[in-house]
Amino acid sequence: MEINILAFGIAKDILGSNQLQLQLPEAATVAQLKQLLLEKYPAFEDLRALAIAVNSAYADDQLPLQQQDEVALIPPVSGG
């Protein structure tokens, strides 16, 4: 399945874009997505943390993804 991913902050700089399409196996988990991202973009290793949001909520590593999900890369936040 193809997953559409939004990127913000430094994640956007690492991807060179605010969006990314990734091919993942059916029902791949958030952990698998992170794994693939780190392989393709090793610069994510240097971040203090990288969270994944699915449909506008923080997602656990075990959560299976679905093609229509809105997935976002959440590098360390720094609002306020």
Next chain:
Amino acid sequence: MTMKSIDIQLLEQPLDTQACIDFVNDPGSGGTAVFIGTVRNQTAGKQVIRLEFEAYGPMAIQEMRKIAEQIVERWSAHKVAVHHRVGTLGIGEIAVAIAVATPHRKAAFEACQYAIDTLKETVPIWKKEFFEDGAVWVAAHP
């Protein structure tokens, strides 16, 4: 809890702190605590020229609302307003304004502190600091 007890806004234009205070004004509340976060002119001795805030809008609003709901529940706050700015900000401009009204003052202080501390940990908003010689995403690297 009614939706009218909470006012969450993510805004591109300058924040109106009085609007936050007016929103939380409530006859059943004896105390209002307000936090105003502004753009500082330096970071670790390095002069900052401006900041840029970027947000994942729908999620940022949802996460700010969660914080406000927790405050209503845990501190019996009658009213909570959380406004956050996005876009380019100059030194001294207001990045965030929070107002909390509770029956007694102690809860207002505690709840307001909880709001800003939690916002900084969970709300998907990112700050980029611009210096004379470059720019960095704040807190991105260890």
